[in-house]
């Protein structure tokens with residue numbers, strides 16, 4: 141099962157909405173979280189190597205139909221859109237996990253994949269929260285996956301160039317950082333065929349898990365501010381030797397390099 | 400004509416000389432190498448036709464195997480000038496076992512149609528390549544740069560991935576009112592189909608503003624589709640995404656059905672080509688002209704105010720010239736602008752060189768760079784500079800940015816790249832005159 145999430149497309153500058161409690165959603169376009177695209181690719185690769193069934197699941201978010209049909213065109217077997225969630229507003233990750241958890245539990249997939257993080261969940265909490273709600277093992281920053289019987293061999297990136305390989309007994313929840321190949325292309329003719337075939341399942345979202353976390357999830361946003369613009373670009377000119385010396389000085393003065 | 404590019408030197412295989420001795424008379428002959436060659440397997444019989452079977456089976460792919468190797472197409476192929484290319488070379492490679500579907504060669508053709516012009520066998524790469532590309536894309540093989548553009552076009556209706564709602568943002572600085580049909584419906588004479596680069600690219604927007612001022616000065620009743628306009632998608636079609644082209648066409652035709660207009664005028668030769676030649680095949684017929692064709696008969700009415708003292712050379716867009724036979728309209732306008740001296744490049748009109756942007760080339764810059772010694776646009780800019788011109792005039796929205804970059808990278812900063820409408824607008828007095 142792959143969990144997909146729509147995010148505002150950053151070709152457009154985001155602005156606070158008139159009441160200041162959300163971004164202005166009126167003029168922005170939405171786009172699939174790039175890490176979720178990696179998760180989908182990894183799921184399809186896994187399907188090809190070990191014959192799984194791939195189900196993609198998304199909340200009813202703007203422009204999500206096209207994303208789900210694209211997933212079907214790429215080779216997913218089922219696409220589910222969960223309706224009845226608060227539309228047109230921000231769904232905090234805690235709430236998202238609480239909505240998805242009962243649904244995941246009901247379908248009981250062998251493996252749940254999602255993007256390691258997203259622009260609004262930079263800490264990558266979704267996979268671990270879901271793991272927590274479902275009482276399943278979870279791993280984040282996954283860059284390698286191999287499934288055999290009910291064991292997943294997982295490579296996790298630890299930072300500073302280090303990674304660890306481990307075995308996880310399925311079912312499990314994984315936050316995917318990178319698939320083993322670049323996300324494939326679905327020819328538009330195939331996406332349109334999928335749209336015409338209309339295989340999208342619309343299901344009522346289950347009631348969110350009742351838990352103390354939900355209270356935390358109901359964060360109330362008092363005010364959003366546009367980031368202040370800083371203009372600190374300094375152009376270095378002169379011959380390459382001088383420029384190199386300047387760069388070295390700057391790096392040293394900021395404490396970025398020693399000696 | 401200058402020859403360049405990353406050429407492979409010809410492989411010359413010297414055969415050893417031999418002595419043949421008659422078994423009857425005992426006489427012996429010295430045989431030069433070329434004689435020996437005759438007793439060896441001939442290269443010509445060294446292949447089977449199997450490589451062509453799948454290509455010829457695709458609608459549009461039939462003509463590649465008609466090639467009889469005369470070689471006329473190679474010296475006119477713009478890609479061969481900076482690399483190793485041309486229909487004959489592709490034909491030979493397929494003959495000797497290359498799988499075109501998975502080969503990088505598949506993505507280098509710009510569909511400029513110069514080979515078709517000279518080919519006695521009418522081998523048509525502008526049909527072969529889209530057909531094979533479509534099949535390759537269906538098998539999941541597409542260069543990443545192009546994949547990104549296809550996805551953006553499908554999502555946003557323009558190749559730049561820009562927000563459709565900002566499609567008419569350029570009108571604000573036009574200096575003249577521009578009617579936007581969705582907010583101001585009703586019959587109109589000219590539908591100005593702005594297309595992607597004039598809608599979003601900063602240099603394109605300037606040209607769009609010039610064109611709006613010219614239309615206003617000529618009292619033309621015109622309007623645009625604004626946020627409802629989507630790209631006509633011709634280059635996506637030639638790049639192999641027929642499904643995307645058809646999806647766009649359905650949307651465009653439905654939008655056009657909603658409004659009442661007499662004719663369409665567009666600055667984009669690719670979009671023009673789609674409306675003129677491809678849409679009718681699907682039953683969508685419009686009266687359409689390229690903006691140069693629209694303006695050329697009206698040049699006497701343009702209120703020129705000052706001279707534009709420039710030595711100008713003009714680059715023929717492949718999709719206006721070779722694909723649609725229009726060479727005179729742009730020159731008529733340039734000739735009418737007071738003060739301009741027009742000088743032609745060696746390669747012009749029917750033999751015009753390609754800027755490299757056609758057939759998806761616009762979106763394959765990095766990919767193509769790995770196979771050529773320089774960009775086609777760079778080669779072209781150097782030709783333009785050789786004429787001594789100080790302005791390179793263009794009339795295709797792809798070209799301003801391509802050639803401006805090329806003028807910088809080849810050290811020809813003295814060469815200004817300007818759309819014809821910018822020159823007209825300058826002679827009319829620009830924003831100051833409205």
Ligand code: SF4
Nearest residue numbers: 466469470472487518
């Ligand atoms: S001009 Fe035509 S027939 Fe001659 S080599 Fe080229 S493709 Fe073949």
Ligand code: SF4
Nearest residue numbers: 476508509511512514
């Ligand atoms: S269409 Fe143009 S780029 Fe393509 S093979 Fe022919 S001459 Fe070369």
